[in-house]
Amino acid sequence: MSVIDVKDLQFGYRSEKVIDDLSFMINRASLVSLIGPNGSGKSTIIKLLSNIYRPWKGKIFLEGQDINSYKRKELARKIALVPQNTIINYEFTVEDIVLMGRYPHKKRFQREDEEDLRIAHRAMEDTNTLHLKDKIVTEISGGERQRVIIAKALAQNPSIILLDEPTAHLDLNHQIEVLNLLRNLNKEKGTTIIIAIHDINLATIYSDEIFMLSSGKIVDKGRPEEVITKGNIEFVYNLEVAIDRNKYTNSLSITPINI
Amino acid sequence: MSKDGIKLKINKKRYGLIILVLSLVLVLSIGFFSVIGTANIRPLDVLRIVLSKMPIINKHIEIEDLPDSYEAIIWTIRLPRVLLGVLVGASLSMAGAAFQGLFKNPMADPYVIGISSGAAFGATIAIVFGINISILNISSISIFAFIGALAAVFLVVNMARFNHKIPTTTLLLSGIATGQFLTAIMSLFMVMNSKDLAKIVYWTMGTLAGKGWKPLVSISIPSIISMVLMNFFVKDLNILLTGEESAQSLGVDVERVKTYILILGTFMVSMSVSISGIIGFVGLIIPHMVRLVLGADHKILLPASALVGGIFMISADLVARTVISPMELPVGIITALFGGPFFLYLLRASRKQA
Amino acid sequence: MRKFRGLVFFLLLMILLSSVACTGKSGLENETKIEDIKSGEVQPIDEDKNFPIEIEDIFGNKETIEKEPMKIVSLAPSNTETLFALGLGDRVIGVSSYCDYPEEAKSKEIIGDLNGNNLERIIELNPDLVLIYGYGNEDENRIMRDAGIRVLGFRSESVDEIIHDIETIGRATGRTTEAEELKESIMAKRDAIVQLVKDEEEVRVFYEIWHDPLMGAGKGSFMDELINLSGAANIADDADGAYPQYDLEQLIERDPEVYLSAHDMEDKTVEAIKSRPGYQVITAVKNNRVHLFYGDDANLVSRPGPRIAEALEIVARAIYPQLFE
Numbered sequence: 001m002s003v004i005d006v007k008d009l010q011f012g013y014r015s016e017k018v019i020d021d022l023s024f025m026i027n028r029a030s031l032v033s034l035i036g037p038n039g040s041g042k043s044t045i046i047k048l049l050s051n052i053y054r055p056w057k058g059k060i061f062l063e064g065q066d067i068n069s070y071k072r073k074e075l076a077r078k079i080a081l082v083p084q085n086t087i088i089n090y091e092f093t094v095e096d097i098v099l100m101g102r103y104p105h106k107k108r109f110q111r112e113d114e115e116d117l118r119i120a121h122r123a124m125e126d127t128n129t130l131h132l133k134d135k136i137v138t139e140i141s142g143g144e145r146q147r148v149i150i151a152k153a154l155a156q157n158p159s160i161i162l163l164d165e166p167t168a169h170l171d172l173n174h175q176i177e178v179l180n181l182l183r184n185l186n187k188e189k190g191t192t193i194i195i196a197i198h199d200i201n202l203a204t205i206y207s208d209e210i211f212m213l214s215s216g217k218i219v220d221k222g223r224p225e226e227v228i229t230k231g232n233i234e235f236v237y238n239l240e241v242a243i244d245r246n247k248y249t250n251s252l253s254i255t256p257i258n259i
Numbered sequence: 260m261s262k263d264g265i266k267l268k269i270n271k272k273r274y275g276l277i278i279l280v281l282s283l284v285l286v287l288s289i290g291f292f293s294v295i296g297t298a299n300i301r302p303l304d305v306l307r308i309v310l311s312k313m314p315i316i317n318k319h320i321e322i323e324d325l326p327d328s329y330e331a332i333i334w335t336i337r338l339p340r341v342l343l344g345v346l347v348g349a350s351l352s353m354a355g356a357a358f359q360g361l362f363k364n365p366m367a368d369p370y371v372i373g374i375s376s377g378a379a380f381g382a383t384i385a386i387v388f389g390i391n392i393s394i395l396n397i398s399s400i401s402i403f404a405f406i407g408a409l410a411a412v413f414l415v416v417n418m419a420r421f422n423h424k425i426p427t428t429t430l431l432l433s434g435i436a437t438g439q440f441l442t443a444i445m446s447l448f449m450v451m452n453s454k455d456l457a458k459i460v461y462w463t464m465g466t467l468a469g470k471g472w473k474p475l476v477s478i479s480i481p482s483i484i485s486m487v488l489m490n491f492f493v494k495d496l497n498i499l500l501t502g503e504e505s506a507q508s509l510g511v512d513v514e515r516v517k518t519y520i521l522i523l524g525t526f527m528v529s530m531s532v533s534i535s536g537i538i539g540f541v542g543l544i545i546p547h548m549v550r551l552v553l554g555a556d557h558k559i560l561l562p563a564s565a566l567v568g569g570i571f572m573i574s575a576d577l578v579a580r581t582v583i584s585p586m587e588l589p590v591g592i593i594t595a596l597f598g599g600p601f602f603l604y605l606l607r608a609s610r611k612q613a
Numbered sequence: 614m615r616k617f618r619g620l621v622f623f624l625l626l627m628i629l630l631s632s633v634a635c636t637g638k639s640g641l642e643n644e645t646k647i648e649d650i651k652s653g654e655v656q657p658i659d660e661d662k663n664f665p666i667e668i669e670d671i672f673g674n675k676e677t678i679e680k681e682p683m684k685i686v687s688l689a690p691s692n693t694e695t696l697f698a699l700g701l702g703d704r705v706i707g708v709s710s711y712c713d714y715p716e717e718a719k720s721k722e723i724i725g726d727l728n729g730n731n732l733e734r735i736i737e738l739n740p741d742l743v744l745i746y747g748y749g750n751e752d753e754n755r756i757m758r759d760a761g762i763r764v765l766g767f768r769s770e771s772v773d774e775i776i777h778d779i780e781t782i783g784r785a786t787g788r789t790t791e792a793e794e795l796k797e798s799i800m801a802k803r804d805a806i807v808q809l810v811k812d813e814e815e816v817r818v819f820y821e822i823w824h825d826p827l828m829g830a831g832k833g834s835f836m837d838e839l840i841n842l843s844g845a846a847n848i849a850d851d852a853d854g855a856y857p858q859y860d861l862e863q864l865i866e867r868d869p870e871v872y873l874s875a876h877d878m879e880d881k882t883v884e885a886i887k888s889r890p891g892y893q894v895i896t897a898v899k900n901n902r903v904h905l906f907y908g909d910d911a912n913l914v915s916r917p918g919p920r921i922a923e924a925l926e927i928v929a930r931a932i933y934p935q936l937f938e
Contacts, residue, residue, distance in 0.1 A: 047504070050508050051507075052504050052507050052508065072510040072511070072512055073510035074510075075510065076508060076509050076510030077510075079508070080508065081504070081505070081508035083502065083504050083505055083508075086501060086502055086505060087502070088500065088501050088502075089363065089365075089500075090500050090555040091550075091554060091555050092497070092500075092554075092555055092556070096497075096556065097501065100497065100498050100501065100509060101509070103494065103498060103509045103510060103511070104509055104510040108491065108494075109491075149505075156509070296862050297860050297862050297863050297866075298862040298863065298865065298866040327894040328865045328866060328868060328894045328895075330894070331865055331891045331892075331893065331894040332862050332865050332866065332891065335890040335891040336861050336862055336865065336890065336891045337862065339890070389878075389879050391879060391880050453726060457823075458823075461823070461825070461826060462825070466826050466858070468826055468827065468858070468860075468861060469824075469825060469826065469827055469861050469889070469890070470890070471889070471890025471891070472890065473890075580860055580862075584860055584863060585849070585851065585852055585859060585860045585863035585867075586852050586857065586858060586859060586860065587826070587858040587859065587860050588858075589826075589858065
């Protein structure tokens with residue numbers, strides 16, 4: 001059952017086309033990773049799916065409806081975006097930031113109420129940031145900030161979360177923490193999760209489905225076992241690798257050889 | 260923990276109380292500063308004069324014993340001047356706070372998109388060509404300054420606009436470039452018409468003196484409406500500060516919000532500048548002061564900046580008009596004298612933090 | 614193409630604005646050839662009159678005038694008036710754009726205005742003497758002096774200083790007799806007026822130099838002296854010159870009986886002044902004693918020069934009209 005349908009997408013920056021003739025489907029309640037080298041279009045696709053960018057040609061359907069037919073706040077109640085880098089130079093508290101996630105659910109002059117606070121606190125609990133709630137957001141670490149932004153996304157109560165390199169600047173333990181959180185969300189609430197991620201090994205551990213991208217095209221998609229092959233990696237990354245099963249986690253792991 | 264203890268723990272529920280207190284301080288300041296001046300008039304007499312102009316109460320107030328000059332001083336000179344100061348200070352400060360949020364740049368002030376250079380240019384045209392058509396009791400110079408300000412901003416915004424979007428960094432650069440350009444043309448005018456040079460320079464320096472009620476009455480309703488409307492966007496401003504893409508994904512209509520804030524800000528500042536000339540530092544410093552104590556939430560920042568800005572402006576004006584009596588200092592000098600060192604302090608404090 | 618559209622629009626705008634801005638007076642309208650001046654319109658008087666002579670101007674600049682100056686440039690209207698009053702009109706070969714008295718001065722070549730002097734032209738004309746207003750521009754003065762031109766600067770605000778200037782210029786140009794005559798005439802007129810107003814009750818006067826912001830004539834200024842000599846009291850005479858903006862409240866409180874100003878803007882009329890906020894309670898307004906100086910009179914009261922006695926007269930007449938019936 002597809003929740004997102006993309007047909008014949010074309011998009012680029014200025015005159016340079018970056019995405020050409022892209023079509024794919026995302027199944028409801030799946031955890032999908034977009035992998036590929038820099039410039040392959042991972043971030044671009046995330047932004048197109050969250051309607052931040054408008055495609056030159058083609059259509060995106062959300063739950064069967066053209067994504068452009070949704071009102072802004074309506075869309076924001078369904079899709080949450082966790083961008084790559086969130087820099088906040090102003091002294092809001094963590095709680096303030098997470099509460100912003102409730103914006104799509106409020107009318108213009110409506111104040112945040114007890115219910116909103118409860119939802120925000122729940123989101124902070126889930127991301128292990130509740131203890132930071134009164135701290136100023138400029139005074140917490142990068143990893144903590146990233147989790148706060150995720151908490152904000154959770155507070156939106158979305159059915160789809162899009163994340164652009166959520167683990168890029170995190171320590172390994174925080175990377176695992178974030179991905180575990182996302183997987184739990186996916187399994188327990190059925191939230192559809194789409195992650196642009198560069199770490200192939202982590203992608204294979206957590207994903208139901210992987211799209212491998214190169215130069216704006218989907219080179220292969222499917223279950224991790226199907227997609228993560230020597231041939232694909234060599235083609236996309238120009239790198240010779242050995243692929244075997246990790247004896248501890250039983251997931252695929254790739255190791256570059258001939259380096 | 261939070262910074263060096265300057266910031267108070269502000270509970271959102273306290274916002275209403277804070278606004279109330281600030282409003283009270285403002286009203287008291289207006290009363291206080293209306294009483295002080297170089298002409299020695301007793302506070303009680305000041306009160307009597309003001310009351311004698313109020314629609315219903317005036318039947319009970321007698322001011323026959325006071326010289327005519329007192330009435331003229333208080334009613335036609337001092338009171339409108341203080342009220343104009345409140346309006347100008349409030350407009351500049353609120354617009355400054357909004358622009359600092361919009362541009363995510365603490366160095367932004369209300370003039371950053373070309374309003375001041377546009378207004379000065381408009382005034383220059385009116386002065387050099389000796390234009391003399393006053394509308395609604397506002398002088399031609401003020402009208403042309405106003406048009407100049409709007410035109411400059413229109414130019415700035417359209418130069419920065421790309422694909423129905425207005426990228427904020429481009430907007431800033433466009434504002435600076437246009438500002439320089441207009442100032443250069445203005446200098447050309449001034450050099451070519453040197454007899455008007457002094458008049459142009461004095462207009463630009465900014466003063467609240469000698470305007471009377473008429474211009475104040477003309478701009479007060481539109482200014483107040485603009486300020487009220489600006490507050491409609493406080494939530495959006497908060498969210499914009501986390502990044503335009505984040506804001507958009509939360510359902511904020513980013514481009515529309517930017518446009519409204521620009522329009523409202525430009526409007527309220529242009530009205531003030533067209534009457535009082537260019538008074539600097541207020542729009543830059545007051546938002547920082549308020550943010551330092553009350554935090555960055557625009558829900559409190561914007562209205563508090565307006566109130567504090569009003570109080571600050573009339574305090575500075577008091578110094579300007581009394582300290583070297585019977586002469587006056589240009590009020591922009593007082594605001595700079597206070598603003599300059601304070602700004603350095605801010606820089607130090609933020610550097611210590613980083 | 615879209616990229617260039619904005620740029621082209623911008624350039625057009627710049628060109629348009631620049632061409633409109635050039636509404637000022639151009640520098641060189643009456644080009645007189647140097648040969649004409651040399652060709653003997655002017656006769657030097659006695660060769661050994663009083664030259665060479667060392668002259669010191671009020672700023673301490675000492676110049677040695679070798680021989681009687683035949684070609685003189687004046688860069689200030691007061692100096693121009695003095696030169697013509699001393700009978701040296703024929704020797705004046707260059708003036709500033711503001712030099713409009715006497716009538717003949719307007720036909721001289723314009724070499725400068727208050728914003729700048731055409732230095733190249735001055736040097737090309739090779740005058741014997743240049744009279745400037747005030748300190749002038751240090752670089753310009755040095756360039757002129759290096760080119761062998763004598764430069765003297767004058768800026769006076771009081772009758773005594775003006776007389777001193779006239780005497781100095783007289784010595785520098787070999788017109789000491791004429792200078793003495795002029796001095797006598799000025800002093801006589803001044804004394805006559807002082808005598809005339811002697812017994813009048815002192816009237817409170819305010820002279821408006823500028824409006825928006827309001828500026829009065831402070832102590833030691835030219836107008837201050839004129840008001841004092843007219844036997845009246847300048848209510849702005851405790852005003853410091855540094856920041857000239859005058860407090861409206863003080864104006865109303867000090868309540869001048871006579872309000873004077875020069876008609877220097879189209880929209881500055883007596884009616885306009887009277888209808889300014891707060892003015893309605895001023896005695897001068899209530900009694901219709903607001904007086905504007907028009908045209909040449911306006912120049913007179915702002916130009917401390919050889920016609921100072923005339924200036925004094927029109928000020929005294931404005932303050933005590935009954936004495937001049």
